[in-house]
Amino acid sequence: MGPKIGVFLFSGGTNMKRMLSGIKPTGQLHLGNYIGALRNFVKYQDDYDLYVFIANLHCVTFYQEPKALRKNLKDAIALYLACGLDPEKCTIFLQSDVFAHAQLGFLLTCQSYMGELSRMTQFKEKSQKADESITAGLFTYPSLMAADILLYDADYVPVGDDQKQHVELARDLAQRFNNRYSKTFVVPEPLIQKVGARIMSLSDPSKKMSKSDESDKGCIYLLDDLKVVRKKIMSAVTDNYATVNFDKENQPGISNLLEIMSSLSGEPVDSIVCRYQGKGYGELKKEVADVVCKEIETIQSRYNEIVNSDLIEKTLQQGAEKASRISYKKLKKVQRKMGIDIF
Numbered sequence: 001m002g003p004k005i006g007v008f009l010f011s012g013g014t015n016m017k018r019m020l021s022g023i024k025p026t027g028q029l030h031l032g033n034y035i036g037a038l039r040n041f042v043k044y045q046d047d048y049d050l051y052v053f054i055a056n057l058h059c060v061t062f063y064q065e066p067k068a069l070r071k072n073l074k075d076a077i078a079l080y081l082a083c084g085l086d087p088e089k090c091t092i093f094l095q096s097d098v099f100a101h102a103q104l105g106f107l108l109t110c111q112s113y114m115g116e117l118s119r120m121t122q123f124k125e126k127s128q129k130a131d132e133s134i135t136a137g138l139f140t141y142p143s144l145m146a147a148d149i150l151l152y153d154a155d156y157v158p159v160g161d162d163q164k165q166h167v168e169l170a171r172d173l174a175q176r177f178n179n180r181y182s183k184t185f186v187v188p189e190p191l192i193q194k195v196g197a198r199i200m201s202l203s204d205p206s207k208k209m210s211k212s213d214e215s216d217k218g219c220i221y222l223l224d225d226l227k228v229v230r231k232k233i234m235s236a237v238t239d240n241y242a243t244v245n246f247d248k249e250n251q252p253g254i255s256n257l258l259e260i261m262s263s264l265s266g267e268p269v270d271s272i273v274c275r276y277q278g279k280g281y282g283e284l285k286k287e288v289a290d291v292v293c294k295e296i297e298t299i300q301s302r303y304n305e306i307v308n309s310d311l312i313e314k315t316l317q318q319g320a321e322k323a324s325r326i327s328y329k330k331l332k333k334v335q336r337k338m339g340i341d342i343f
Contacts, residue, residue, distance in 0.1 A: 025075070112142075
């Protein structure tokens with residue numbers, strides 16, 4: 001499961017609502033991650049008490065080469081910062097640095113049923129291949145994801161369509177626990193972003209942009225060379241209609257390019273379509289490439305400054321301390337109600 005991003009919005013103890021997001025960087029972050037979530041986090045940090053965690057525990061449900069995983073984790077944090085997240089405005093931390101995530105994850109696994117976990121899409125897809133290397137972690141990780149959400153009393157969980165199922169499980173577990181042990185968790189609601197939430201592969205617009213793209217031509221990574229970025233966009237799959245329309249069913253490739261441009265430029269899709277009446281796909285691709293390259297060039301410049309400083313280490317230490325204080329209180333409350341804590 002490549003990088004997965006979710007945003008968890010919840011009410012804190014002050015008038016400012018609290019928001020938490022998580023990403024699983026088993027590979028390099030790409031344009032779909034940026035448009036679908038990262039850009040929104042930057043907007044949210046001024047209006048909410050924003051918490052952002054790197055879901056490194058979720059990364060190891062499959063074997064990861066340690067050196068590559070460390071780089072992906074570090075790059076993810078650096079790119080979070082490069083995209084505009086400010087450690088003075090939000091809290092950024094590694095999931096494994098806040099022990100309550102794993103501990104509550106196990107406790108919620110004990111509240112989960114084999115049947116509902118076996119129906120999770122990720123497990124179903126992998127298990128159908130009859131691969132004996134499938135780990136128990138893949139089977140139980142939705143319970144950990146529920147813990148990620150419920151630790152912080154999430155009210156709303158803005159996620160992609162492919163993650164909605166996990167929010168439903170978090171809702172079920174919250175209600176089950178509340179019924180058994182009395183009111184403890186807020187029951188979260190999934191929120192699906194409508195515009196730019198799901199950027200598709202440039203080589204196969206029927207699939208979501210992902211690092212698992214077989215040819216690698218369909219995925220634009222935030223650390224790609226700009227010449228490579230431009231070439232991927234100019235080679236994007238389109239159709240034979242020879243007219244620019246926003247029609248996901250009949251013209252998914254063109255529609256995907258229009259969503260990318262609209263998301264980054266702020267110009268409505270309808271306006272772009274009007275401008276391109278009577279024009280060819282080549283002109284559209286060139287403008288999309290210009291817009292994307294300008295955005296990525298800015299991100300890469302900031303990224304290079306960040307990785308050559310001590311900002312990442314300081315940010316994670318500060319973030320872990322703050323997140324641990326909050327999550328510990330919720331974990332202790334859960335354990336008292338379950339009878340685990342004696343005193």
